[in-house]
Amino acid sequence: MREIARPDPVATEALGGYGVATVHEAQGRTGLLAAYMRPIYTGAAISGCAVTVLVPPGDNWMLHVAVEVCRPGDVLVVAPSSPCSDGYFGDLLATSLQARGVKALIIDAGVRDVSTLTQMKFPVWSKNIWAQGTVKASLGAVNVPIICAGQRIEPGDVIVADDDGVVAVNRAEAVKIAAASKQRVDAEEEKRKRLASGELGLDLYKMREKLKALGLEYR
């Protein structure tokens, strides 16, 4: 699948700025990939358009096919057809993706050459880090819907990733969720100041009555 519809670039960029936790909340606490998806280095925070790849266990051939369909601003999202921890991806593939403007890799499997990837500032969120090599013997698929770390990802979804993990936003919802995220961030600014000054959340959020109604007792 060579051509995919890509999400609104302004919304995509904005969603990256709001970060994973905010975006996840803004879309009704949905869209998160599993907690085991961790960045290979801390401090990276990206967003971009998902190019999806389904790979056989222990076989990274389709990654090479996927490179060709990537465009600047894309994020490669990879899932094996059955659970696998092998190191599908290393510094050569990263060099190739970086040359094409790809911003990050999300892979529900292993990654290697992480020291070089860190120097290159090519961020990866993966299930694990492992040098185990892969073969090039069987086909998979590029730009089909996949299940990656427990979340369905369609090609063209917005991917947002930072130190809190990875969240996917449906392409058609990107503008709406960006707006909802902004609203959330704006509202939090005021709350943060009041909490920092020592005001209690119990008062700020007016929780005392509800808690009492449910039966909370102080001793």
Add this chain to the structure above:
Amino acid sequence: MREIARPDPVATEALGGYGVATVHEAQGRTGLLAAYMRPIYTGAAISGCAVTVLVPPGDNWMLHVAVEVCRPGDVLVVAPSSPCSDGYFGDLLATSLQARGVKALIIDAGVRDVSTLTQMKFPVWSKNIWAQGTVKASLGAVNVPIICAGQRIEPGDVIVADDDGVVAVNRAEAVKIAAASKQRVDAEEEKRKRLASGELGLDLYKMREKLKALGLEYR
């Protein structure tokens, strides 16, 4: 439970200086939380009085209740009533706790906004990092005994946490264990020097005879 007995502040402070491994040994190799409890950033080392919170799975309402009963020098210790990985805690709650002088969070569940928490220098030891949001619908309990990461924690226990993990010291034992820890640290200083100079532990600890008696053979 608003009021709890707090441990001796001098002993509490001292225990933090000795660190988790030393304190754990000094109290007879007890008190450690499970190995999966990891800090969100390296280099933090704290001690303080446990304020405990029992929370329902996926519901962080009681954290807001707990904030009110915290005092400067406390450590919030949170356990869900059944296993949960959700991100119960983020930067707003941390702002509130930091405003009240709370030193750290220990949570047998997930945490989020870890990038901001790191900038704020608010340390957290957690089961995992994950942005998954929680609701505010059901009650739990504050300052009751809880099982957190395989260890029973009572409100008022001393919590010591660093890069090696988390250990709890019974409030009534704090002064005694601080003294035993000091003794251990003093004794280790001398050993460290002798080992650094090339002396063997086999000789330093006089192990050769015991090993021979148990049947150790060299070939």
Add this chain to the structure above:
Amino acid sequence: MREIARPDPVATEALGGYGVATVHEAQGRTGLLAAYMRPIYTGAAISGCAVTVLVPPGDNWMLHVAVEVCRPGDVLVVAPSSPCSDGYFGDLLATSLQARGVKALIIDAGVRDVSTLTQMKFPVWSKNIWAQGTVKASLGAVNVPIICAGQRIEPGDVIVADDDGVVAVNRAEAVKIAAASKQRVDAEEEKRKRLASGELGLDLYKMREKLKALGLEYR
């Protein structure tokens, strides 16, 4: 077992320079320890001769015995006789090993005092970090073949470890694998340049025909 045959020192040094992923590939994608073996700090990259230790669960006595047989340039490789997460190793043992010129520890169990070990620049690859103490009551064995993290290690094997994990090279193969690794690194240099300039792997590796033959379709 006091005396072991040690691998070629030049090849051992060279293998460390090539790194885990390259060495693993150069020996036909074999020799890797399990993915859960992680360094206690990033950036360490070592190679050395394996001194092996088989330890009972929760008992680190044999580590003290092993120190005596280590020589400069060795790497201590430790496996428990049944799965264990205890913190077998801390800063005192590290001080002793460092005094003898040992380069690193590989342990299929836990390690503690990681903050001090990091300051000492004594690298450790372990299953986990945990302060849990061990006893000195039962014997094990030094310099026997062991299974460490799913890989058989013989005393005298070359151990290579970096941020990608840990790989073992058979002593008798060290020179051959070092040569094969060099060849691989040299070949990759050219590829990296071409990929960085935007050339596709599909063309560089001449994959298009094979993929078509297997039935790859573009839509």
Add this chain to the structure above:
Amino acid sequence: MREIARPDPVATEALGGYGVATVHEAQGRTGLLAAYMRPIYTGAAISGCAVTVLVPPGDNWMLHVAVEVCRPGDVLVVAPSSPCSDGYFGDLLATSLQARGVKALIIDAGVRDVSTLTQMKFPVWSKNIWAQGTVKASLGAVNVPIICAGQRIEPGDVIVADDDGVVAVNRAEAVKIAAASKQRVDAEEEKRKRLASGELGLDLYKMREKLKALGLEYR
């Protein structure tokens, strides 16, 4: 969502007869739920139309809502919005479902009262067995697409489950996959006889040449 389109009943029934492994292969090795989904007793083999339920962690209220929309021949498929092991389902809910003709429960969480469920012959495939109770405090959703044990399930999909696990078949594909499954079963009958008589798979499947071409050597 009260009303859903249900799959062809004849195909649904037939798919159950072919079993999980055959149906999974017949649809191109897709559709399997994760390996941790195990039956509470061996020997059950069912198929039916998926009624899906999304539940909050530790809250089984929506199961009661879902009962009402079930019809004879349905299979209830339940996934929590974040990972949970609680015992959402027991013998009272099973009594209610059995009274409505529901054939089985598939739940990516825990189940309890398994001794009674076994006596009732109400089969359940679950992540685990555990008595941990749940609350009724928050809403979820019935008959929306869910991710259950790593697989996307839409309401109306055919669910096939037996001792090998659980597979989902897209509603629109049910008739086609039933036909493909039949073809597979018919072809296997002949093979089974020839293999039972001692003929080698290498000859039966004409593999020798391909293996030789790939470089297989005998010694």
Add this chain to the structure above:
Amino acid sequence: MREIARPDPVATEALGGYGVATVHEAQGRTGLLAAYMRPIYTGAAISGCAVTVLVPPGDNWMLHVAVEVCRPGDVLVVAPSSPCSDGYFGDLLATSLQARGVKALIIDAGVRDVSTLTQMKFPVWSKNIWAQGTVKASLGAVNVPIICAGQRIEPGDVIVADDDGVVAVNRAEAVKIAAASKQRVDAEEEKRKRLASGELGLDLYKMREKLKALGLEYR
């Protein structure tokens, strides 16, 4: 600790009849051991007084010490001082316990000889089944409070175990919880009949209004 206070025998017996799920609910959804504690064969259902044992990892010596303090109707509850999967217990120890009238073993570690134990009808709930042998080199403790599979157990607690897992009831609460369990069972009988006749839980439990108030919509 030779002598312990034992719970009321009538309540202990009764709690066994109500089963794990009922007792857990009757005491406010508390007291359950972790979900990984599974019986070695299905259909066993017991209750009895806890005799607790703390054992070092890989060392079963204290089990022999514990046998002496057991009385008819007791249940041996064993936890290692750090996580361990070894097979601490086999048919010889079971023969000895059965000779003393002990009803079952609960162990947060491994068990072996399960085929013989099944024939002997000596039920065991364990973390895993594994033949790995243990040594007799270090001491532990008998009849002290332990944390077993995430739950604190005191000597003299009532242990109830069946196919749903294991629950502990505080000795002093046994009579009260037995009464509460009876009430629950009685109330369920009526509900079971109404549900079996096709009445919906939504109506039986009068949930419709509350669900509507929370915002549940039907489409």
Add this chain to the structure above:
Amino acid sequence: MREIARPDPVATEALGGYGVATVHEAQGRTGLLAAYMRPIYTGAAISGCAVTVLVPPGDNWMLHVAVEVCRPGDVLVVAPSSPCSDGYFGDLLATSLQARGVKALIIDAGVRDVSTLTQMKFPVWSKNIWAQGTVKASLGAVNVPIICAGQRIEPGDVIVADDDGVVAVNRAEAVKIAAASKQRVDAEEEKRKRLASGELGLDLYKMREKLKALGLEYR
């Protein structure tokens, strides 16, 4: 590798009779495969000569190659070159192996068609049960040393498997270990009788003095 040396048939048969726990103890508590290797049905107990197979992840082609080199009384032992849970093996391969007199399969991966395998009485010890299909695209190796579930297995080793798990005995040691196992079983018979009659292990094994010397106190 077509031809392998096979172990003594009388010793092989005898080891099967003694069972996994006894054989493991008789060879100094070594040789066990990991605890996650479980039988697909209870009650099977076998022994035989290991024919080993190394398979790529998700590729079962080499199993077909291995069938040809099996002889009556052999046990097929399969390990993937990196961790994999796929269902490599089903009823057709079992039919073929059973036709050649192979007694069992040991596989550090998944198995499927377990209902049929149970009816055929073809026992399998596996990491998991899962229907996930595999491809036939890449080569592996037959009758080379492998690491299976954490244990090194050489072709020609004796495999013993029952409800307690799987143990391997070195071919050259088989006669010796069979004799040592017999001695153990004979000694246990007497102990079992004395324990059944109520004699305490503390007295039977003369442990009281040693325990006292180590500091055991009764209260």
